[in-house]
Amino acid sequence: MPQPPNTTVLQVLPSLHAGGVERGTADIAAALVAAGWRSIVASAGGPMVREVERAGATHITLPVDSKNPLVMRGNIRRLAAVIRAHEVDIVHARSRAPAWSAQAAAHATGAHFVTTFHGTYNAQNRFKRKYNAIMARGERVIAISEFIRDIAVNEYGAIPDHVRVIHRGVDMATFDPMSVTPARIVQLAHAWKVPDGIPIVMLPGRLTRWKGQTVLIEALAKLGRRDLWCVLVGADQGREAYRRELIQRATRAGLGDTVRIVGHCNDMPAAYMMADVVVSASTDPEAFGRVAAEAQAMGRPVIATDHGGSRQTVIDGETGWLVQPGDADALAQALARALNLSRPERERLAERAVAHVRANFTKAAMCAATLAVYREVLGGAR
Numbered sequence: 001m002p003q004p005p006n007t008t009v010l011q012v013l014p015s016l017h018a019g020g021v022e023r024g025t026a027d028i029a030a031a032l033v034a035a036g037w038r039s040i041v042a043s044a045g046g047p048m049v050r051e052v053e054r055a056g057a058t059h060i061t062l063p064v065d066s067k068n069p070l071v072m073r074g075n076i077r078r079l080a081a082v083i084r085a086h087e088v089d090i091v092h093a094r095s096r097a098p099a100w101s102a103q104a105a106a107h108a109t110g111a112h113f114v115t116t117f118h119g120t121y122n123a124q125n126r127f128k129r130k131y132n133a134i135m136a137r138g139e140r141v142i143a144i145s146e147f148i149r150d151i152a153v154n155e156y157g158a159i160p161d162h163v164r165v166i167h168r169g170v171d172m173a174t175f176d177p178m179s180v181t182p183a184r185i186v187q188l189a190h191a192w193k194v195p196d197g198i199p200i201v202m203l204p205g206r207l208t209r210w211k212g213q214t215v216l217i218e219a220l221a222k223l224g225r226r227d228l229w230c231v232l233v234g235a236d237q238g239r240e241a242y243r244r245e246l247i248q249r250a251t252r253a254g255l256g257d258t259v260r261i262v263g264h265c266n267d268m269p270a271a272y273m274m275a276d277v278v279v280s281a282s283t284d285p286e287a288f289g290r291v292a293a294e295a296q297a298m299g300r301p302v303i304a305t306d307h308g309g310s311r312q313t314v315i316d317g318e319t320g321w322l323v324q325p326g327d328a329d330a331l332a333q334a335l336a337r338a339l340n341l342s343r344p345e346r347e348r349l350a351e352r353a354v355a356h357v358r359a360n361f362t363k364a365a366m367c368a369a370t371l372a373v374y375r376e377v378l379g380g381a382r
Helices: 020-034 049-054 069-086 096-109 126-136 146-154 182-192 213-223 240-252 268-274 290-297 328-339 343-360 363-378
Strands: 008-012 038-043 058-061 090-093 112-117 140-143 163-165 200-204 229-233 259-263 277-280 302-305 320-323
Touching (some): 020 363, 049 058, 090 363, 112 363, 126 146, 140 146, 140 363, 146 163, 200 213, 200 268, 213 229, 229 268, 268 290, 277 290, 277 328, 302 328, 320 328
Parallel strands (some): 008 038, 038 058, 090 112, 112 140, 229 259, 277 302, 302 320
């Protein structure tokens, strides 16, 4: 069903810094413009604003990153003004604080209200559960994995018939082994001072305890090999004490010359191509597991923890391996299997992994399915 002429979608999120929510917002903003829709994004700003605007969408800076109740109440008025001024048809909220304001603004103006349930969300008390529940109240609730769908329905009361599972999408043009030149890999290896001719174990992810960097260091110690390099890719985001702890753990384990923390990387396709095995050792469930999907798209062997979204993104024993969360022994065994693959075995695994991502987790599929949800909402009653 084609959309009515001049249909306008307003996406609302706290900010446009790097992250999965931000990446999905920018991708959908561009897809809307390409499909002939009008696309608006409201956030407190950030580095990705330029990308949104280059795609032809409009960015409006509002304090929607605030959790202050007075600011949130003021955001109802601000968003309602945007909706009326731009004749917005659909408001798509992607985070909890702005979702409360966006729902009220949509109801006040007669716009449709859609949410994306992006994470597991902390729910340690009744107040937090009520705060989180806004993400289950859209006319349609987009869940980024089957795992998240179950949480939205079973824990927050989302109406099952209103939930649509749309996995996060990998840009297959960017994450394509054939598109990464040797010069990019050499440049990154030089910047990180990676020695030649030894296997590389890589764990991408910001430096926070639940991402499992400590589990990987323990697993490497149990593996007992010193003829490899472990690269922890990700910013500490101010967690300097945790960064120091990781260095100390590696040193005590005799891995001081093996484990390297390299910070944020702007060229992850080249980083993946450098790796012999990519690890996602998260001790808490990943809502989707973008690292596992991207690494498979690049044909890399992947080891991920056996919970959350990783159960959809990795086919155990076919496109990678799943290990119990926090189990350094199991991770060490999986590392040994991955590092001992013969060249033909690596090539066959790469073929299966790339095919798996192309069939299930592409940006094109994510954008098409999201626009289909918008059309579905427009075709029904509010």
